[in-house]
Amino acid sequence: xxxxxxxxxVARIPSKDGEPVFQAPWEARAFAMALRLFEQRYYxxxxxxxxxxxxxxxxxxxxxPGQGATMGxxxxxxxxxxxxxxxxxxxxxxxxxxxxxxxxxxxxPYDEDPSTGGVPEAHSN
Amino acid sequence: xxLLTPDMVPTVVKTGASTxxxxxxxxxxxxxxxxxxxxxxxxxxxxxxxxxVRGKRxxxxxxxxxxxxxxxxxxxxxxxxxxxYNVRFETSELWGPTADRRAxxxxxxxxxxxxxx
Amino acid sequence: MSAEHHLAPETGPALRVKAMExxxxxxxxxxxxxxxxxxxSYETKIGPRNGAKVVARAWVDPAYKARLLHDATAAIAELxxxxxxxxxxxxxxxxxxxxxxxxxxxxxxxxxPTLGLPPVWYKSAPYRARAVSDPRxxxxxxxxxxxxxxxxxxxxxxxxxxxxVIPERPRGTEHMTEDELADIVTRDAMIGVAKV
Numbered sequence: 321x322x323x324x325x326x327x328x329x330v331a332r333i334p335s336k337d338g339e340p341v342f343q344a345p346w347e348a349r350a351f352a353m354a355l356r357l358f359e360q361r362y363y364x365x366x367x368x369x370x371x372x373x374x375x376x377x378x379x380x381x382x383x384x385p386g387q388g389a390t391m392g393x394x395x396x397x398x399x400x401x402x403x404x405x406x407x408x409x410x411x412x413x414x415x416x417x418x419x420x421x422x423x424x425x426x427x428x429p430y431d432e433d434p435s436t437g438g439v440p441e442a443h444s445n
Numbered sequence: 446x447x448l449l450t451p452d453m454v455p456t457v458v459k460t461g462a463s464t465x466x467x468x469x470x471x472x473x474x475x476x477x478x479x480x481x482x483x484x485x486x487x488x489x490x491x492x493x494x495x496x497x498v499r500g501k502r503x504x505x506x507x508x509x510x511x512x513x514x515x516x517x518x519x520x521x522x523x524x525x526x527x528x529x530y531n532v533r534f535e536t537s538e539l540w541g542p543t544a545d546r547r548a549x550x551x552x553x554x555x556x557x558x559x560x561x562x
Numbered sequence: 563m564s565a566e567h568h569l570a571p572e573t574g575p576a577l578r579v580k581a582m583e584x585x586x587x588x589x590x591x592x593x594x595x596x597x598x599x600x601x602x603s604y605e606t607k608i609g610p611r612n613g614a615k616v617v618a619r620a621w622v623d624p625a626y627k628a629r630l631l632h633d634a635t636a637a638i639a640e641l642x643x644x645x646x647x648x649x650x651x652x653x654x655x656x657x658x659x660x661x662x663x664x665x666x667x668x669x670x671x672x673x674x675p676t677l678g679l680p681p682v683w684y685k686s687a688p689y690r691a692r693a694v695s696d697p698r699x700x701x702x703x704x705x706x707x708x709x710x711x712x713x714x715x716x717x718x719x720x721x722x723x724x725x726x727v728i729p730e731r732p733r734g735t736e737h738m739t740e741d742e743l744a745d746i747v748t749r750d751a752m753i754g755v756a757k758v
Binding site: 461462463464465493494495497509512529531539540545547548549550551552553554555 | 644645646647648649650652667668675694695696697698710711712713714715716717718719720721722723
């Protein structure tokens, strides 16, 4: 079994014990959305965990125990959340896919700040 | 369903949502020191019985009390509150005779996962 | 026009997350500002400094330590730490004869209110597999070579209880204040892969 991935991840956001809490902003959003929806009782934490456990245990999930697993945890988290929300009828898969296509084809410049809803700010050239 | 506003966030994050059911009068099937065996089950649905302990024999270390059982509650089978036990397994039982004898495994298991040994 | 706005479109998970948040916001299910606050909480406020205070208190106050070992949830709440993923806590005391190590083989459960969010290695497949099958080897990889006579207890966080290791107080710290002691308690020591 391979070595445990090195503790020294790239220190982008300084934290008490030397490594960032999240490796990318999307991880933070995915984490907080799952928690927020739980806090509002759209599902129980056990239900979310069920899906997370299933994603982590799925074949191929640990194919690359080094870098892959390091980057894979929040991918699993996101998949779990997508499946749970679809199961609950809150965000069904085809609607999500349509939104993804819509955002993918949105032209730059594009305001990346998620809290503004992705609405491009007015620019004066 | 209350839509939480930002000012309420710190409070709710602090409160959490325990699945403990302290008011449920559910009689425990086991007590500390009892010899048990983890069921050898491969359920279709969700479970929290890791593969490496299935079919293995251990000893009840502690009764944590009564909690909601996730395996049924997730599938509309009701909360089925039951005792959750911490069970001690010897590494030799889990990994064979060459395992480190000065190590042991303690794992939390729902009562439905256990049978008397 | 500032350069920051000419960012390449996101792909993969970043795009999926953005789409999900947009849909949830459109449906009135989430408030993005609340998401911002949660992120900020877990990036800057909720972290192992909390657990370190619990340990330091246990080191200086034997009555507190007794309460902590008897009912960790209540004792930890005395210091103001409670909430999601800390609703049912158990404290595990390291001694010269017993060393405790915590893992969650199923999905990386972790006591958020006392330790914040788990480090990358805790969530990795090798740690989750080897902590239960070769704990002494795992500790060696973290630079902790325990004498053979020390019993290692590995705790698999497979249900609702969350575990916090109370490391041994190092020698030569008798003169330190509680705050100074909290400063030397590391997250890794409270998971059990290190000593203080």
